[in-house]
Amino acid sequence: MGLGFTLNLSVLSIIREITGANKLLGYQLIPGMKPALLMILAPGAFFTLGLLLWGMNVIKARTARFKQTE
């Protein structure tokens, strides 16, 4: 459970850092691109987590459907 939490936290922070600050581990990624400040504020966290949960649900539904057809 701790490892899952770490993985989730890493994915969340990578997405938020790239979109919110245009950086990864402190290094600038694309020079000249303006980052979306919203993503490093509180709403960005909610959005990213919601979209991640949506993605997880899609994957879960898909694997369940594949198992049914087998």
Added chain:
Amino acid sequence: MDIKILFTILISTIFINNYVFSRILGLCPYLGVSKKLDSAIGMGLAVIFVMTMASFFTFIMYKYVLVPYHIEYLSIIAFIIVIAALVQFVEMVIEKVSTPLYQALGIFLPLITTNCAVLGVAVLNIDSGFASQDFGLLYSVVQGFGGGAGFTIALILMAGIRERLEIAMIPENLKGLPITFITAGLMAISFLGFSGMKIF
């Protein structure tokens, strides 16, 4: 003492620095209990009570026990004990007074103990430097009440929205938590509009 300061603290903890939307504290009861409006109101009142009393008792404990004996580093243990005793009290009262509410809240009632909003308000009271001010006790109680009221407003708004979302046509995979998170994000954007507001 200036009544303006109390008003400023109250408005800023309810709207500008809302514990859920701008500090992202106390999310687990926020997402867990906001399914039904009735239980959300009960939970909100319980959190208001616990946060107000917790900020009162932790402030007294910090100023008159921890600081004189130079044991400020034990503040987290002391605060947690105070909060746990308060939550135990609230749990017993709710179980006796309203059994349906007790069953509706379920695991989330004892979880107020580790609710980061409650410990957060106790620690923030100390960080705000209220301990060295003249009317610090009053300020910290107002901040605790405002934090609880802000949490309750967020919870009740969310419960109302979620009751409507239950019957709305949304994609199958978005139902439940994902749409709740996205709604919370939209509400957090609207609460961002309060930031930078000057009260006086």
